[in-house]
Amino acid sequence: AQKVTQAQTEISVVEKEDVTLDCVYETRDTTYYLFWYKQPPSGELVFLIRRNSFDEQNEISGRYSWNFQKSTSSFNFTITASQVVDSAVYFCALSEGSMDSNYQLIWGAGTKLIIKP
Amino acid sequence: DAGITQSPRHKVTETGTPVTLRCHQTENHRYMYWYRQDPGHGLRLIHYSYGVKDTDKGEVSDGYSVSRSKTEDFLLTLESATSSQTSVYFCAISERLAGVEDNEQFFGPGTRLTVL
Numbered sequence: 001a002q003k004v005t006q007a008q009t010e011i012s013v014v015e016k017e018d019v020t021l022d023c024v025y026e027t028r029d030t031t032y033y034l035f036w037y038k039q040p041p042s043g044e045l046v047f048l049i050r051r052n053s054f055d056e057q058n059e060i061s062g063r064y065s066w067n068f069q070k071s072t073s074s075f076n077f078t079i080t081a082s083q084v085v086d087s088a089v090y091f092c093a094l095s096e097g098s099m100d101s102n103y104q105l106i107w108g109a110g111t112k113l114i115i116k117p
Numbered sequence: 118d119a120g121i122t123q124s125p126r127h128k129v130t131e132t133g134t135p136v137t138l139r140c141h142q143t144e145n146h147r148y149m150y151w152y153r154q155d156p157g158h159g160l161r162l163i164h165y166s167y168g169v170k171d172t173d174k175g176e177v178s179d180g181y182s183v184s185r186s187k188t189e190d191f192l193l194t195l196e197s198a199t200s201s202q203t204s205v206y207f208c209a210i211s212e213r214l215a216g217v218e219d220n221e222q223f224f225g226p227g228t229r230l231t232v233l
Contacts, residue, residue, distance in 0.1 A: 033220060045207060045224035091159065095220060104175065105222065107160045 002027045004094050006108035013082055014116050021077040021111045023092030029053075033095045034068065034075040035105070040088040051075060079113075087115045120144055121225035123208050129231045136195040138228050140208030142188075149191040150175075150209040150222060151183060153202075160207070166191055167214065198232040205229050 003026040013019045036048040049059060051068050059066045063080045079086050092108040120143030130136050151163040162175030164183040172183050182194045195202055209222040
């Protein structure tokens with residue numbers, strides 16, 4: 001069965017520190033998609049990235065980077081030189097490429113990231 | 118930002134009353150979704166739509182119905198609201214269905230519903 005685990009419920013760091021948010025997934029499909037979303041204190045959900053299972057290249061976008069490793073079924077998210085504005089709940093999600101999945105997104109429980117000034 | 122609005126943004130109602138939440142998009146995306154978000158449960162799919170008049174159930178559909186008479190509007194109805202339906206409701210849209218390329222979902226601002 002498909003599942004997304006974000007074992008870190010809450011992380012607190014001081015501004016400018018680097019921080020990595022872990023995401024471990026389970027799926028039987030060979031084709032699948034992984035996502036990260038950000039939910040700041042204001043409550044909206046912001047799409048950050050989609051990664052396809054057939055593309056294991058790491059991605060960097062400014063201070064954000066993502067490490068996708070199929071061997072460990074992980075899709076971790078690193079924020080470099082964190083800032084107070086990065087404080088939010090971050091969700092990892094999975095969708096499978098088969099009709100059996102009902103094409104639904106499977107969500108992790110989220111990691112609350114607190115950046116202290 | 119994707120053009121998605123939800124109305125109302127906040128609502129307080131009483132047990133047993135009907136409630137309708139509206140999601141409106143200006144992106145002409147085919148797929149629309151309703152989720153609820155509760156502490157400890159993350160996001161859970163209620164219903165989704167893959168076209169006008171085409172809808173299907175999600176993980177937690179009991180007590181909810183939906184309708185989509187136009188591409189841009191997706192309505193969520195609680196026929197007889199219960200306290201367990203107190204939650205934050207999010208609408209989402211996507212160009213493609215989950216499981217294929219370009220399937221990322223974009224979310225509306227949410228509706229906070231309280232059922233007393």
